[in-house]
Amino acid sequence: MDVGWDHLVSPVLREGRYVRYDFKTSTKILKIYETLIRGYAGSLKKLHEESKDKKDLEKRLSDFYGIGPVTVNIFLRELRPYWKKADPEPLPAVRKIAKKLSIPLEDFNRKSLVFTRIEAGLIRLRRSIS
Numbered sequence: 001m002d003v004g005w006d007h008l009v010s011p012v013l014r015e016g017r018y019v020r021y022d023f024k025t026s027t028k029i030l031k032i033y034e035t036l037i038r039g040y041a042g043s044l045k046k047l048h049e050e051s052k053d054k055k056d057l058e059k060r061l062s063d064f065y066g067i068g069p070v071t072v073n074i075f076l077r078e079l080r081p082y083w084k085k086a087d088p089e090p091l092p093a094v095r096k097i098a099k100k101l102s103i104p105l106e107d108f109n110r111k112s113l114v115f116t117r118i119e120a121g122l123i124r125l126r127r128s129i130s
Contacts, residue, residue, distance in 0.1 A: 031064075031065035032065055032067070035063070035065065039060075054087045077119055078116065093122075094119050097123075097125055103122070
């Protein structure tokens with residue numbers, strides 16, 4: 001589905017003040033969207049529904065062009081309270097910071113919005129606490 005939309009997407013990104021994005025980024029976005037359209041009729045909800053379990057969901061997301069394990073983790077972390085199969089393991093950096101700050105992650109319901117926010121906050125602290 002290479003329709004040559006790079007010349008359209010890149011200016012839209014710049015107009016939205018995503019100034020660090022270039023044609024390479026717009027190409028990546030288009031390749032990701034192409035996979036979503038072809039494999040899941042353009043629906044992330046369908047991707048979730050077709051996944052057998054959390055590992056299959058993670059695998060399907062990592063099959064998208066340019067999407068690695070950290071991106072999958074961040075994406076699913078934010079969807080954890082809303083998608084049944086979204087339940088990635090907290091990143092090692094999150095566990096390390098939680099331990100340093102004596103935050104017992106295991107005491108929280110991982111599927112809760114509270115846990116998601118704690119996890120996101122801890123990852124933001126990784127540079128200042130290391």
